[in-house]
Amino acid sequence: MITPEERRLLEQLAVDEITFAIPAQSFAISCAISAEEALPVVTEFALRIAYVCGNLAPTQIQDFFGFSKKETDAVIESLLGERLIQWSEDHLELTSYALARFQDSSDNLPRFFKIQDWSAEVVFDLISFSPALRPNRLKRVRSQVELATRNLDKQSRTLQFAEQSFQQNFRQICAKEKAEIYKISAVDPGERFSIPLPCVFHLDLNGQVGVRRAIDDESFGSRLEISEAITDALANHDRSNNESLRDFIGTFDDELLGRYVSDDSFDLRRYVQDVHLTKVCGYDDGRITPVLGALHLRRNSALLLERIGAELIPADPPPQGSDGDDAAKEAHGEKAAPEVKHWDALWWAPQSVFWARSRSARDLVQKLDRLLEPQPNGPSPQAGGVRVVVPGDRRLSRERFSVYRDQFPRLLGADISLMNGNLELLLVPELLVCAMFHFHLAHQAVAIPFGFMSSHPDHLRAVSALVSGRVRAKPDAISAAREEGGLEVVEDLQALIDRLSTSAVVATPTKDGRPRLTVKKSE
Structure with a gap:
């Protein structure tokens, strides 16, 4: 227990x-089954009498129970029909089956089975x-x-x-x-x-x-x-290396993760214990929260939804009627309709065959859609929501799409790799980003995602620059999962990428030839 x-x-x-x-x-x-059942009282007593006496006449049954001749005949017919008694000249005696039931019983109470x-x-x-x-x-x-x-x-x-x-x-x-x-x-x-x-x-x-x-x-x-x-x-699935972890740390200036890198290895054990178990270490900025594990896990999903919900609430809402049009409507006794803003989100998957292979990933996207697409007056053609991009070789796009088609309504593919396919991003532009590095252990098929959730402007600009730079450098790499409306879906994503590009700063390029990172063994 x-x-x-x-x-x-x-x-x-x-x-x-x-x-x-x-x-x-x-x-x-x-x-057909044989079920052990208790016999009716009259039947059981009649059998006991026959067992004790060896045999008995119909009149003895009639006298013992006080039955009429018709009732006695009915009891005898029932016993004969169930193969419990048989005629021996003009007397009744137990069948071998009924006799064996008595003999097999330790308390002389027969147990009979009914087919x-x-x-x-x-x-x-x-x-x-x-x-x-x-x-x-x-x-x-x-x-x-x-x-x-x-x-x-x-x-x-x-x-x-x-x-x-x-x-x-x-x-x-x-x-x-x-x-x-x-x-x-x-x-x-x-x-x-x-x-x-x-x-x-x-x-x-x-x-x-x-x-x-x-x-x-x-x-x-x-x-x-x-x-x-x-x-x-x-088994038998390709596992990525961890060389791009240094790129991850450098791109986001993640000094917390950098503390656990030494001698070309990453001390995963000490990182998890310090940051996620004992919490003796963490980010100095309250806008940044460390995250361990898949985003669709219950604890991470709840944290993500709570954080986005909090970020969606304006810090200082404008006073009612401050806008000229609203004031005019108020003057004529009309109530101004509340402005509803739709937010877009981009979920860029890592290159892993086991990523988001759970109903909870679909549930997370549905909850995010409801949070980002408030529609008090019905559906809007300008509604936002989550765009899921699954990277990988274009030759495998059909198989890749078939895996996630039932998971995500806005599904696209990209023949683009971010940090050797180890990077996962969930971005709500200008609001929040989750950046997760998928760390691979030797002889383990399941990667270890870790990273952070942040509303820091530097992180938002860095992610915008990274994604928009890679997509704009290879514009034909995006494809839609569904043929119907596929062009519109791709154009919609391109528009989102253009927005990221305008809000991004030029990201510092990373160096090639990083040494391979391994798990540092504890002393």
């Missing part, structure tokens, strides 16, 4: 969340072929990372594995107590779908710095086959 303190520490050390898609299928299963029909729809995941009770069902969602089984035989023989698993897990599937499968009559395959499985990745500072994953799901968290499938899904 995890303690509240341990849970708080894990939340502080969370660096990413990825939703995996477990392939699953429903099966309509029909069978009855049972049918239900049962869902199995197609990796471990374990039953999934009341799962969330989704059609194929490309933003989730799909899992696959190592056992190819399970892919081609789903019916056989489903029936085998049903037999092994029947007690878990069937709600009836002390029921057993008597005979399976049909196993019919149904629809295939995916079961979403969120997985949170935490920094592990014990020993050598690493990443540990945690699945908060009782059904799948302990299944070895699922764990192996996640390991396979994370």
